[in-house]
Amino acid sequence: MLYPRPMSDKNPTDLAHIRNFSIIAHIDHGKSTLADRLIQLCGGLTQREMKEQVLDSMDIERERGITIKAQTVRLDYTYKNGELYELNLIDTPGHVDFAYEVNRSLAACEGSLLVVDASQGVEAQTLANVYQAIEVNHEIIPVLNKIDLPAAEPERVREQIEEVIGLDTSNAVEISAKTGLGIEAVLEAIVERLPSPKGDATAPLKAMLVDSWYDSYLGVVVLVRVIDGEMRKGQRIKMMASGGAYTLDQVGIFRPKKENVAALGPGEIGFFTASIKEVADTRVGDTVTEERRPCAAALPGFRPAQPVVFCGLFPVDASEFEDLRDAIGKLRLNDASFEFEMETSAALGFGFRCGFLGLLHLEIVRERIEREFNIDLITTAPSVVYHLYMTNGDMIEMHNPADMPDVVKIDHIEEPWIRATILVPDEYLGSILKLCEDRRGRQVELTYAGSRAMLVYRLPLNEVVFDFYDRLKSVSRGYASFDYHIEGYETGDLVRMSVLVNEEPVDALSMVVHRARAEQRGRAMCEKLKELIPQHLFKIPIQAAIGGKVIARETISALRKDVTAKCYGGDITRKRKLLDKQKEGKKKMRQFGRVDIPQDAFIAALKMDEN
Amino acid sequence: MSDEGSDRPDFGIYVHWPFCLAKCPYCDFNSHVSRNVDQARWARALARELEHAREMTGPKSVQTIFFGGGTPSLMEAETVGHVLDTIARLWHVDDHAEISLEANPTSADAGRFTGYRAAGVNRLSLGVQSLDAKDLRFLGRMHSVDEALDAIALARATFPRISFDLIYARPEQTVAAWQAELSRALDFAADHLSLYQLTIEEETSFARLYERGAFKVPDGPLSAALYEATQAICAEAGLPNYEISNHARPGAECRHNLLYWHYGDYVGAGPGAHGRLGGRDKQATRTLKAPGAWLASVEEKGHGIEAIEPISLAEQADEMMLMGLRLGEGIDPLRYASLAGAALDETRIERLTGDGLLRRLPNGRLAASPEGRLVLNAVLAELLA
Numbered sequence: 001m002l003y004p005r006p007m008s009d010k011n012p013t014d015l016a017h018i019r020n021f022s023i024i025a026h027i028d029h030g031k032s033t034l035a036d037r038l039i040q041l042c043g044g045l046t047q048r049e050m051k052e053q054v055l056d057s058m059d060i061e062r063e064r065g066i067t068i069k070a071q072t073v074r075l076d077y078t079y080k081n082g083e084l085y086e087l088n089l090i091d092t093p094g095h096v097d098f099a100y101e102v103n104r105s106l107a108a109c110e111g112s113l114l115v116v117d118a119s120q121g122v123e124a125q126t127l128a129n130v131y132q133a134i135e136v137n138h139e140i141i142p143v144l145n146k147i148d149l150p151a152a153e154p155e156r157v158r159e160q161i162e163e164v165i166g167l168d169t170s171n172a173v174e175i176s177a178k179t180g181l182g183i184e185a186v187l188e189a190i191v192e193r194l195p196s197p198k199g200d201a202t203a204p205l206k207a208m209l210v211d212s213w214y215d216s217y218l219g220v221v222v223l224v225r226v227i228d229g230e231m232r233k234g235q236r237i238k239m240m241a242s243g244g245a246y247t248l249d250q251v252g253i254f255r256p257k258k259e260n261v262a263a264l265g266p267g268e269i270g271f272f273t274a275s276i277k278e279v280a281d282t283r284v285g286d287t288v289t290e291e292r293r294p295c296a297a298a299l300p301g302f303r304p305a306q307p308v309v310f311c312g313l314f315p316v317d318a319s320e321f322e323d324l325r326d327a328i329g330k331l332r333l334n335d336a337s338f339e340f341e342m343e344t345s346a347a348l349g350f351g352f353r354c355g356f357l358g359l360l361h362l363e364i365v366r367e368r369i370e371r372e373f374n375i376d377l378i379t380t381a382p383s384v385v386y387h388l389y390m391t392n393g394d395m396i397e398m399h400n401p402a403d404m405p406d407v408v409k410i411d412h413i414e415e416p417w418i419r420a421t422i423l424v425p426d427e428y429l430g431s432i433l434k435l436c437e438d439r440r441g442r443q444v445e446l447t448y449a450g451s452r453a454m455l456v457y458r459l460p461l462n463e464v465v466f467d468f469y470d471r472l473k474s475v476s477r478g479y480a481s482f483d484y485h486i487e488g489y490e491t492g493d494l495v496r497m498s499v500l501v502n503e504e505p506v507d508a509l510s511m512v513v514h515r516a517r518a519e520q521r522g523r524a525m526c527e528k529l530k531e532l533i534p535q536h537l538f539k540i541p542i543q544a545a546i547g548g549k550v551i552a553r554e555t556i557s558a559l560r561k562d563v564t565a566k567c568y569g570g571d572i573t574r575k576r577k578l579l580d581k582q583k584e585g586k587k588k589m590r591q592f593g594r595v596d597i598p599q600d601a602f603i604a605a606l607k608m609d610e611n
Numbered sequence: 612m613s614d615e616g617s618d619r620p621d622f623g624i625y626v627h628w629p630f631c632l633a634k635c636p637y638c639d640f641n642s643h644v645s646r647n648v649d650q651a652r653w654a655r656a657l658a659r660e661l662e663h664a665r666e667m668t669g670p671k672s673v674q675t676i677f678f679g680g681g682t683p684s685l686m687e688a689e690t691v692g693h694v695l696d697t698i699a700r701l702w703h704v705d706d707h708a709e710i711s712l713e714a715n716p717t718s719a720d721a722g723r724f725t726g727y728r729a730a731g732v733n734r735l736s737l738g739v740q741s742l743d744a745k746d747l748r749f750l751g752r753m754h755s756v757d758e759a760l761d762a763i764a765l766a767r768a769t770f771p772r773i774s775f776d777l778i779y780a781r782p783e784q785t786v787a788a789w790q791a792e793l794s795r796a797l798d799f800a801a802d803h804l805s806l807y808q809l810t811i812e813e814e815t816s817f818a819r820l821y822e823r824g825a826f827k828v829p830d831g832p833l834s835a836a837l838y839e840a841t842q843a844i845c846a847e848a849g850l851p852n853y854e855i856s857n858h859a860r861p862g863a864e865c866r867h868n869l870l871y872w873h874y875g876d877y878v879g880a881g882p883g884a885h886g887r888l889g890g891r892d893k894q895a896t897r898t899l900k901a902p903g904a905w906l907a908s909v910e911e912k913g914h915g916i917e918a919i920e921p922i923s924l925a926e927q928a929d930e931m932m933l934m935g936l937r938l939g940e941g942i943d944p945l946r947y948a949s950l951a952g953a954a955l956d957e958t959r960i961e962r963l964t965g966d967g968l969l970r971r972l973p974n975g976r977l978a979a980s981p982e983g984r985l986v987l988n989a990v991l992a993e994l995l996a
Contacts, residue, residue: 537989538966560831561838563987565807565856567937569625569871570640570885573895575933576926582992594962 012201012230012265013086019194020088020225020269022105024130025115026123026481030145033177034115034186035073035091039256041183042075042087072210072223072269073256079191087190088269090210092129097358099485100303101211103132104285107301108210108225108269111139111194113186114167118144118152118174121160121452124423124481130165141189142172148179156450164449199266205229205237205288206295210269212282214334218250220276224269224288228295231264231272236291240298244281245291246274280336305337307355308416308486309362309465310399312343312380312508313369314351316588316599320375321350327373328352331365338365345402347508347592348378353400359465378590378599380508381606384461387414387489402507404496407547413512414489416461419444421454422472424480429453431475439463440514459484460492462512467607497522497551499605500543501529504593508602518544522552525605532601535559540595620875623675623867624664624702626657626694627881628683629902636751636820637778639812641883641900642681654690656909657880658697660898663914664878665701667888667896673702675867676710678732684714688726695731709734709772709866716762716775717754724769734865735766736805737775742792746781763799774803774865779841780834781809782826790840797848802863806841807856808834835985842981855937855984872938874931881905882915891950893922924950933991941970941978959994969994 025031075087092105106112112133116122133140142161144154158169173189175182207224215221224231231237231251238245252260253270264270276282285302289295315324328340339355356362362382369375381401388396388404389411398404420441424432426448436443436457445456459468464484472480497518499509509529513521522544529542537559544552567575589596631642676698678691691712698704711734712727714720724735739759741747747756754762759775766773777796779789796804809828811821820826829837842852850858854872857865870877879886879896882905886896898915899905905915922930928951935942948954960977963969968983968990983990 537963537968537986537993559986559989560835561985562989563855563985565810567855567871567934568868569877569879569887570883572871572887572930572934573885573897573920576930578988579929579933579991579995582988583996586992586996 012263012268015199015267016196017083018086018088018197018267019111019190020090020109020197020267021190021194022090022092022109022112022133023115024092024112024126024133024140025145026117026120026126029115029117029120029123029126030177031091031115034113034143034145034175034183035089037177037180037183038075038087038089038187039073041180041187042077071256072254072271074253074269075187075255077187077191080188085191086268087187090269097356097361099128099132100305100357101284102129103136103301104208105210106133106138107136108208109138110197111141111190113141113143113190114161114165115143115145116157116161117146118154118157119146119149121157122164122423122449124421124454124483127164127423127454128421128483128485130167139194140167141186141193142167142169143186144172144174145177147174148176148181160449160452164454197267199226200228201230201266203228204293204295205231205235205290206299207231207264207288208299209239209282209284209286209288211284212276212279214279215273218273220279220282221271221273222276222282222288223271224264226264226266226268226270227299228266229290230266231270231288232262233260237272237274237288238291238294239282240287240289240294241302241304242281242283242286244276246276249273249275278336279334280332283336305357307337307339307357308384308461309358309382310353310355310385311362311382312345312348312351312353312378312400313366314343314345314348314378314380314508316376316378316590318349323373324352324369324375324377327369327375328354330373331368335365337361343400345380345507347506348380348590351378355399359469376588376599378508379603381511381602382465383512384416384465386494386512389414398512401496401510401512404512407495412491413494415492415494415512417487417490418459418461418464418484419487420457420459420464420482420484422457422480422482423452423454424476426451426453428476428479429455432472432480435468435471435475439468440517458487460490460514461486463514463517470607495546497525498545499525499529500541500545501533501597502540502593502595503543504595506592506597509605511606518546519551522546526552526554528605528607529601530554530556532604533595533597536595538594620873621674621866621870622668622671622876623677623870624661624673624698624878624880625677625679625867625884625886626683627879627884627898628678628680628686629882630685631680631682632685633751633753634816636816637809637812639815640681643902645902648685650687650690653906654693656906656915657694660880660909660914661694661697661701661878663916664880664886668702668876668878671702673698673704674708675870676704676708677867678712680713682715682720683712684720684723684727686723688723688730691727691732692730711736711865711867713738714762714766715754716759718758718761721762721765724765728769733770734772734774735770736865737762737766737773739763739775739796740778741781742777742795746784749781750778760799767801772803772863773801774805774859775800776805776807778807778809780829780837782828784829784837786833786836786840789837790844793841793844797844797850800848800850802850802860803865804845804850804858805856806845806858808838838985839981851939853939855987869938872934874927874934887922891924891927893927895920895922924952929995932995936977936979936987936991937984939978941972941976944975944977955994963990963993 023031071091073089077085077087079085090105092102114130161167161169173185206228207226210223210225212220212222233248233251235248250260250273251264287298315321337357340352343351343353386398388398390409391411439459440463441457441459443457447454472482493515494512495515497511497513498505526542526544539558540556542554543550589598629641629643630645630648634644710732712732713736716737716739740750740752742756744756811817845858849860852858853864876888882902883900884898888894896916897918899908899917908915928947944955967980970978970980972978
């Protein structure tokens with residue numbers, strides 16, 4: 001055997017031989033490939049068991065090359081002095097929507113590998129995560145990946161890392177995760193340069209809940225980092241924030257295959273199961289302690305998940321409402337970070353108003369419902385949470401523009417603002433500045449690192465929530481990267497814009513906009529709907545209105561000619577099949593009065609071209 | 612007694628001759644270029660397939676026979692005669708049965724006209740397509756304008772009834788130019804005309820050219836204007852439309868085609884022919900498309916049928932509607948209800964009549980208005996989907 005494999009029932013490793021680390025990287029910069037190589041080199045899986053990107057297990061994760069749930073793997077690494085080290089890798093979610101989860105995963109480690117594509121350089125998302133790592137006092141090892149590519153410019157990227165992040169890159173490790181070059185050096189650097197964790201095995205149990213997910217056989221599986229004390233099978237534990245108490249059924253680690261151990265000790269990362277029914281009972285960042293001998297204080301930094309983007313999800317086929325309820329319930333078992341409540345729309349019938357951590361999160365949930373549960377969905381315009389201050393002194397949180405009360409009862413409205421960091425090659429800077437200004441942005445900072453500009457902007461979230469990211473990518477030909485966090489609420493001159501199709505208001509298309517932007521948005525929306533709604537047998541006026549006042553208008557002209565010139569005995573079957581197809585097509589539309597609106601129009605209508 | 616309401620459609624036989632001298636670029640019909648056809652062998656095969664059809668229909672009275680193609684005027688008169696004799700042997704053919712044949716207006720085809728008449732054909736339908744030399748070339752036709760006019764004159768002298776086809780809404784065609792061309796055509800017309808707007812059918816050479824942007828066709832509003840101009844001129848000339856693309860002096864309508872639009876029963880013989888048989892127990896038959904495969908099948912099994920598909924009553928109701936609403940006389944709502952098991956949706960009818968697209972006629976029938984006929988596909992979807 002090449003590598004000594006410890007027994008499954010082994011006891012905790014001593015602190016000096018543990019290293020906990022995470023990998024910070026931009027999408028496509030090679031995080032998953034590097035993780036695979038590390039696992040392979042430490043013998044966690046045989047060649048036959050290696051699948052590409054072992055750690056991203058959901059289909060959607062694999063397809064999009066992103067990580068949604070944190071995962072962990074324990075590596076047994078024999079250092080060159082012959083001693084065996086326990087290296088715990090936490091693979092963190094790689095998207096701004098999951099910033100809090102990233103923060104907790106990082107807090108569970110003492111150091112990180114900063115992986116940068118040597119041909120691409122630092123991206124905004126990397127930057128945001130690296131700052132978080134610095135905040136939790138990580139030791140950071142810069143790793144330059146894809147060094148084998150002809151386009152690799154390690155020197156330029158080193159300079160960039162030093163300039164932008166302020167990290168010393170003199171001992172950066174140069175690797176190619178694809179070919180396996182330099183992987184051993186990464187492992188050595190982890191042992192040599194990352195600090196070992198601290199902790200007290202005899203103190204009361206104190207562990208951080210890093211993530212959790214639902215397994216149909218085991219119930220909820222909880223990923224933890226033990227700080228003090230030990231976790232053993234049969235132990236009674238308690239969650240300090242959510243209050244639940246449980247008996248541990250299984251305690252174990254991932255290699256990445258699940259493996260039970262006798263105990264998890266200080267500094268170690270592993271999982272437990274305790275017949276917990278719902279993921280919602282296990283909150284990321286919570287402190288796990290012993291029921292009878294609790295630790296003195298919970299770990300700092302816990303906060304409950306806070307949805308920031310809301311939208312309505314309605315079944316295209318109204319008869320599938322119960323199936324949708326079932327699907328959402330099942331997804332919620334595994335993802336406590338989204339909220340839902342029933343919603344009734346005059347236009348769309350019964351559905352659910354759902355709250356998400358961000359747009360990607362929204363898309364993932366929607367895609368999983370459509371794919372895993374086979375339900376076609378109509379998604380309504382995403383909305384942020386507005387704070388409505390009423391004249392009677394009340395404050396109402398509004399998640400749905402359709403719920404807007406009578407304006408005379410509103411004193412003022414506040415909306416959430418974000419702080420956005422954008423990295424972009426300077427040739428696209430002009431278009432990005434224009435985009436930010438168009439979206440009511442306020443510039444905070446503009447600095448250069450080589451030929452890349454770093455822009456910091458404050459922006460209202462409602463201008464970003466819909467298609468800002470798409471626009472950013474399109475005006476920069478994909479070169480701009482973007483990251484944000486919510487900063488707080490500010491008063492805004494906001495109004496509700498309604499849309500009328502054939503004189504009838506369509507509630508699912510109403511939205512809250514800034515007064516100064518209303519006319520432009522209204523016009524764009526009417527123009528878009530004119531393209532999206534097919535011609536009918538009559539002309540269809542489309543109007544955008546604020547209160548009773550129409551601010552934009554378009555008309556879809558009536559169909560003038562749609563008839564088959566020749567139709568004889570040999571054509572009947574074909575014509576009937578065409579009619580059947582039209583019947584099918586009608587099912588994919590929603591009827592508003594006499595107008596059929598295609599299901600995808602509700603979202604597509606909001607996309608602004610701005611050209 | 613008929614289960615099918617007030618319509619008592621005729622029963623007819625369609626015979627497909629799949630061969631052409633050249634494939635026209637707009638044509639998506641089942642046609643094949645071949646110059647050496649063993650006509651005696653084909654005549655025997657058609658006869659055998661008709662015998663098989665007789666087993667399916669039982670004894671019936673035939674009111675209409677139609678030779679379509681391809682180019683049926685490439686058939687020798689003897690071949691036509693053999694087929695007609697076979698039909699007369701198998702079924703009872705009415706004394707006043709309409710027997711039509713489609714012909715190309717070339718001088719070679721015209722040489723066979725007297726033979727066709729002698730064989731029993733009493734109605735000729737000529738594929739003139741245009742009276743403009745340039746457009747005839749664009750349409751890939753092998754005849755000249757003069758040849759076409761000669762063929763019309765000869766056909767009028769030979770057959771009791773004739774019709775000819777024109778294709779309009781051609782690239783770059785203006786309303787004025789078409790009005791002039793149509794007026795000239797009316798001078799030569801007898802009592803029936805088929806006027807088709809050019810349609811770019813899939814998998815034709817026009818489709819490939821069109822996708823490449825080699826030419827454009829009139830857009831919705833222009834094509835509507837061309838259609839309306841056509842209706843006005845023909846009505847003025849005493850040949851109002853009785854179907855979307857067909858015009859006749861009242862009483863001179865093509866009975867065989869009316870049979871389709873009345874959704875009656877018909878036999879389809881020859882390669883790629885469709886049939887509808889069985890009344891309320893409707894079956895759709897379809898024969899093999901490729902001439903060689905059809906011929907082999909007939910010689911081996913006695914028929915070239917590739918598929919027989921039962922048509923449910925609900926499907927029959929839809930088929931009857933999409934055919935019947937093409938006609939000026941419209942459909943009988945009771946017949947629809949008897950097939951569909953439920954009446955047409957009154958609110959939908961109200962809406963469409965309110966929009967001026969449908970009309971209730973004094974005799975209780977429901978018809979598309981002239982405006983409604985122009986958007987019939989959408990009207991059908993609105994009414995039935």
